Amino acid sequence: MKNTVGKMNIEDFADKTLLIVDDDDPFRNRLGRAMESKGFKVSLAKSIEEGLISARKSPPGFAVVDLRLLDGNGLDVIEEIHKLKPDSRVVMLTGYGNLPTAVSAVKAGAIDYLAKPADAEDVEAALLAEPNSKAQPPENPMSADRVKWEHIQRVFELCNRNVSETARRLKMHRRTLQRILSKRSPK
Numbered sequence: 289m290k291n292t293v294g295k296m297n298i299e300d301f302a303d304k305t306l307l308i309v310d311d312d313d314p315f316r317n318r319l320g321r322a323m324e325s326k327g328f329k330v331s332l333a334k335s336i337e338e339g340l341i342s343a344r345k346s347p348p349g350f351a352v353v354d355l356r357l358l359d360g361n362g363l364d365v366i367e368e369i370h371k372l373k374p375d376s377r378v379v380m381l382t383g384y385g386n387l388p389t390a391v392s393a394v395k396a397g398a399i400d401y402l403a404k405p406a407d408a409e410d411v412e413a414a415l416l417a418e419p420n421s422k423a424q425p426p427e428n429p430m431s432a433d434r435v436k437w438e439h440i441q442r443v444f445e446l447c448n449r450n451v452s453e454t455a456r457r458l459k460m461h462r463r464t465l466q467r468i469l470s471k472r473s474p475k
Contacts, residue, residue, distance in 0.1 A: 305331070306328040310354040336357050
């Protein structure tokens with residue numbers, strides 16, 4: 289397989305260790321298996337505590353860290369990895385893509401920032417990107433309606449499927465939210 293412009297190959301790195309820190313068990317395990325098949329030596333953590341322990345025991349060459357974890361903020365893990373191994377290539381993943389968080393992630397030591405849902409190819413491309421290359425635009429990005437729907441669903445789940453609380457937090461009328469929730473996801 290040929291290298292694409294702006295992307296290095298995993299064989300170019302002596303340290304192929306990859307730490308994935310995400311509290312979504314199916315996603316973490318699926319991404320771990322996919323990244324192993326791409327040549328990374330993967331270790332998994334589902335909390336900040338586990339991520340910090342793993343990073344301190346063996347600082348990874350690469351890391352993928354979710355922003356919001358059950359026990360806190362993934363930026364703490366990124367900062368620790370950056371302190372332990374400044375040349376580690378870390379990518380921040382989150383379901384809450386916004387500019388201030390992206391800036392915080394980069395200041396903490398991340399080389400890139402990906403919004404969920406991100407697949408293994410997106411993660412690999414971000415981890416192996418040439419240092420000063422621009423990211424390629426996605427081939428099939430989610431529509432604005434789909435992004436909005438995903439955000440509403442995430443907030444709804446975080447509010448324990450409470451429509452009134454979700455509507456309050458999203459600053460929308462409860463009936464409007466109920467109509468959105470009753471429809472299928474947009475393409």
